[in-house]
Amino acid sequence: MLKLPVLTLSEKKEALEKAQKMRSERKEIREQLKTGRMVLSEVLSRDNDEVMGKMRVAYLLASLPRVGKTTAKKVMDEIGIDESRRVQGLGKRQKEALLARFSRK
Numbered sequence: 001m002l003k004l005p006v007l008t009l010s011e012k013k014e015a016l017e018k019a020q021k022m023r024s025e026r027k028e029i030r031e032q033l034k035t036g037r038m039v040l041s042e043v044l045s046r047d048n049d050e051v052m053g054k055m056r057v058a059y060l061l062a063s064l065p066r067v068g069k070t071t072a073k074k075v076m077d078e079i080g081i082d083e084s085r086r087v088q089g090l091g092k093r094q095k096e097a098l099l100a101r102f103s104r105k
Contacts, residue, residue: 025051030063040064040102044087044095053088057081057098064102075101 007015029052032038043060046052061072076083079097081090090098 022051022054026055026059029055030059033060033063034065036065041099044090044099048088053086055087056083057085057087057090058083060087061098061102067102 029038029043033040033043040060043052058069058072058076061067061075062069067075073083075098076085079094079101081094081098
């Protein structure tokens, strides 16, 4: 059984601050997507970025205009993307399929 590392108080505080910063950055990106100031291709090209790479694909797609959880799930099923997949784990064909699907809108 894997044991979790024991963190000092300062390490815990640092980890919490990092997590909060990442959530804030994701929120900002989601708002930019929703308002059209950013497009899906920009996000998918930033998959090596820690903030974007660790975002779930379903969460990302649901941030697009006129796309909700149901549509995101349907599209992911059609393309063959697991619901737990993160942006950094998408393959080239999956990215191309997502871009093709959402460039029609």
